[in-house]
Amino acid sequence: MLPLDAVAYTNRWRPRHPAEKAFLSLGLLTCAVALPPWPGAPVVGVVAAMLLLGPAGVAPRQVWRAMKVPLGFVTVGSLPLLVAVGGTPWIRFEPTGVPLALQLAGRATAALLCLLLFAATTPLADTLPRLNRLGVPPAITEVSALMYRMLFLLLESVRTVREAQASRLGFRTWATSYRSLAGQGGAIFVRAFERARRMEEGLALRGYTGSLRVEVEQRPVSQPFVVATGVLLVVVVVGTLTLRRVLA
Amino acid sequence: MHIAEGYLPPLHAAAWTVAAAPFVVHGARAVVRRVRTDPDSKLLLGAAGAFSFVLSALKIPSVTGSCSHPTGTGLGAVLFRPPVMALLGTIVLFFQATLLAHGGLTTLGANVFSMAVVGPWVAYGVFVLTRRLGGGLALGVFLAAALGDLATYCVTSVQLALAFPDAASGVAGSIAKFGSIFAVTQIPLAISEGLLTVLIMRLLIRVSPAELTRLGVLKPGPAAAPVTVKEAGA
Structure with a gap:
């Protein structure tokens, strides 16, 4: 993480x-x-x-x-x-x-x-599904959510591959370092698309219709928090401009 | 190198956002159309975006002895094409801002313009041109990655120079100042990214020809030969 x-x-x-x-x-x-x-x-x-x-x-x-x-x-x-x-x-x-x-x-x-x-x-997982309400097309938020979920798995894969390469002296010279880095790039490409293919198969077996909607936890918007934020922003603006006049 | 949050004056930040918007909207519409006709491509695009994010997190050694991260614009443009990269690059930059605090929300437009629009288009243009002139796949990929990287940093330097012109020589002098810090120092790193991208592409051709065929980088067939420029540009 x-x-x-x-x-x-x-x-x-x-x-x-x-x-x-x-x-x-x-x-x-x-x-x-x-x-x-x-x-x-x-x-x-x-x-x-x-x-x-x-x-x-x-x-x-x-x-x-x-x-x-x-x-x-x-x-x-x-x-x-x-x-x-x-x-x-x-x-x-x-x-x-x-x-x-x-x-x-x-x-x-x-x-x-x-x-x-x-x-x-x-967390981005809280933000992404709610972007639809701001007019972002569902296809884009769903692709973003997939990216978010997949990138942690890929980062973990890169870490594992790097450790394995380092254990085999894969970063001893320039040539071996570049070869190891290319191996990392190749590994994440293969794993990303392999995971997408497996997900595709899994979704197809569950009757995938094209929608990847997930349940979004309902949380009420706190009115006192919103009012306090509004007041704070006004205080920041007025305070800054007043302070500027005083310091000038 | 991402322009940090709050670095650009508000008008410049807004102007770069407006400049980047048409490319991102074009990419988003292309993706929405593609997803509507082929819902499975959503998973492929998710994989492509996650790959781009993680690729930019790899540490490449430079000839100066330091370490840097590849922009990934060259490889992304060759594999996924610039319109898709405009959208995926925007999402990656948004993730980098909110997950790593690299870049920012006010500077997102400027970073998108340099890294998700100019970089991929320069890289793809160079790749197509090299192939049309008879260059091999490796040469095309090397030049695409190196020049795409360099173009990104040149645009960043221009963005910074326009925001902060030199007191004596104006924007031209400022381009020289910011360019010497953010673009000239990038030349060895661009060469490093070019070399690394060639190695990754060679590896991918060997281990994952089916996916490269699906992406249109290789033409279908038992030998999975690299596509000609006409096919790649289609």
């Missing part, structure tokens, strides 16, 4: 309706990208982090683990703003780029925390 998906199944907000969590996370995400980065990014980032670590009950270690790779992109992607090219000297440090790079890093970090607020509290 992927670490973020495991957290999504074990956090305190797991029983909540996905729409509640989507409203809160995507509302905050919109604030993070639409409000002025200073002081919008710190405000949104702190609110998202508090919700994630507090009521949702996600451990700081798990949040940090999920943030490491995207933060690497943000750091590397902010560096070009610190230099200017053209003129003399051709490449030089650009002092005006410092606030821009900080704003960019702040906005991206706040937005990432908002994304995690949704991803770490809502």
